[in-house]
Amino acid sequence: MAGSSSSKWSRTPVQSLPIHPRILSALRKGGILHVSSVLEESCSGLGRRTGLSEAEVKGLVSEVARAVLAGSPSPSTALSLYLTGQSQHCWGRLSVGCGLLDSSLRGGLLVSGLTEIAGISAAGKTQLCLQLCLTAQLPRTHGGLSSGAVYICTQDVFPTKRLRQLTQYFSQRHTHSHPSLTAQHLSDNIFVEHVATISSLTAQLEYKLPALLSTGRVGVVIIDSIAALFRAEYGAGQAAQRAAVLQTCGARLHHLSASYGVAVVCVNQVTAVMEERGGGVAPALGLAWASLVTSRITLSRDETVHSNLDCCKVPTAVKRELEVVFAPHLPPVSVDYYVTSAGIHGNQNMANCCPAT
């Protein structure tokens, strides 16, 4: 894959490293031409192929290993990471835009790794994602990432009208604390892309996204939804192929998240679970995909609508539930939320007015 270091090193000739010419010529004779092939061979295997002594092989391997790791930072202790986080009040979280929900999620979604938002249709997945596009633009001290968002649509047309509505509420709410976040500015930092096939998604992930991410203008990448493409293109008999492509995509997303420090959020659909005792729904795409997910959040909606149209003019809000199924930093919790014209909120009454910041 372009950009990942394994592919880079599989093209880099071993000659480019500062290694003794005698050892280089032995490597050439042994047919070991690229940096990666040194590490992909066991020490004894290298000795056999090149005729070098054990000590020479050891020196060579550690030299190559250091070169490969030169780009990544040296090991840090948990203490230094902890102190950095504490001093900067920045733990690598992306706020979901509501204090109540954020406190249940301990600050929001995890920026590292891959976050999945799964749920039945009309549970509020897209609403949550749209809100993330806006919160990402908040400064880091306010739970954002002070950068924009990429929104990759695969199943529907991007809900521009709804985004416009949300940006207006959002900029109004933050007009005092962050006057620079105008509705115009907010929408300018959301990059929308429509993708209809897996091959075009792969192309996006391989070429277009890295170019965009390297500008540093993007803090969150949202794919809405990952399930739509994979469920459409692969049938019942192609589970193995589907798993392989999913894993490549997932690995690519992990790589993007790690190398550009962006949060990756994937929307997933659900599938019916058949059990003797009834059953319910579970996120789609199976175990292969689940293994790639770092944090899994499911959304559901309560079908009994809380209608109070008669007594006051508060619009009806369906009670919905956000559940953390697994996440490295969170216990399994669930919290109620409501979707209103202003966005997603944890408190029904707060949903319509501007929350205190």
Next chain:
Amino acid sequence: MLGVRQLDKQQERKPAVSINFSGSDQAVGQKMQRPISSLPLSSSWLAKLASCGFETVEDLRNIGVVELSRELGVSNSEALVEIVKVAKRSCELLSAQPAPSSPLSHPHQSHPSGGSCPGVSALELLQQEGVEGSIVTFSAGIDEMLGGGVALGKVTEFCGAPGLGKTQICIQLAVDVSIPEPLGGVGGEAVYIDTEGSFVVERVAEIATAAVHHLNTVDHDHTCDDQVRQAARDVSLEKVLASIHLFRCHDYLELLATVNILSEFITSHPQVRLVVIDSIAAHFRHGFSDMSKRNRLLGIISQSLIQLATSHRLAVVLTNQTTTRVVRGQKNSARVVPALGESWGHASTVRVVLSRYDNERQATLVKSPTHKTTTAPFVITADGIRDSHVTTGDTSHTPIPASQCLPVPEEEDFEEDDEIFSAAEGIMADMSHPAMWQGREGEGGGGGKGDSDTRANVDFVSVSNLHEASFDARRESKGRKRPHPSDHEL
């Protein structure tokens, strides 16, 4: 929660400690009179020890690093730790030696790394293993299952579906490895190799805070001796966090390179007693069209890890993902197995499978050279891994039917994974696999997906075996996307 006394007790349960070959305490007492000067230490240290009044090994027997530092008035912790270790080892070996005139090679002439040096007798290895100790998990059930915790000198693998607590166990172990020796720990540092971005330092701090709080309470226990209490006082969050070294690997080549430089890193950090790779599977489940290459690279990694484990006396802990294996042409053959194929199964000495049964987390020991297959329930709390309160006590007497111990996947729609390709190498799913891996009744779904012959037979498979895709088709044909209760009544 596990009391430190219990931790101590677990330490004592080690086989070699309880083995008394000579059966004569008097003989042991005599051997403890062995002079300090005969220990394999540098002469300057020997002189220092002698000048402070240490004469025999007995004097050093129950001393900790902290106390020794006070006695000698030096702060070179590495040297002190070495002294304590040498003294402790010699005590253990002496107390277990059959006779002073033993024809065995003298233990102190043997290489300190024990396992890797040639010409070591099995008896010595057994004694060594007793001294090596293990890292507790803070769940008495899991510790008991593993024989006192995650053993040093071995490769232990935790497998499980997502969300079962693999990462949490790794973080707990990385914290627990720093429990000082007087409190029943190994007093070491940890190398944590994160391949999935799931190392969240806040969570580490949370688990560490709970552990530190727990250890500090020992200080108020006046029944403990001063040395233990001093060690308990010395534990702090900063020390625990400073002892965890994090490496982040973004692809398999970086992982290979990191494993290669580990030995160097550990030589410069001799206190490292734990290497965690969370997870080994992440970079090896994509991008490999050539399965034999993948297996070879995994082999290289596992060889390096086993070598590290034995030569540096440290525990290696790996996590592995799970996959669904379907055997071609066999109906109801789908079962959840650890990922990375059959050949990887040989890489770890101890293999623990995490599963969920009736909303309870369970750890099942499926491979161990020393312990029988048992299942231990556990819970994950804000403080970390703990015993399940419901079934505290002896879990081995309440065995759970093996057929129920399988790791339950998060979803029903099983699918074949890369493992199906292992068939191309002539490695078919092993039917003699422990009953652990039997599919649950009604869940053995799949019915040979990916095989055109069996696909035609899909109508004959029970409802629960139907694939997700067929639901999709039905749902869409009915013009609604959400699953409906009637979907369940076919």
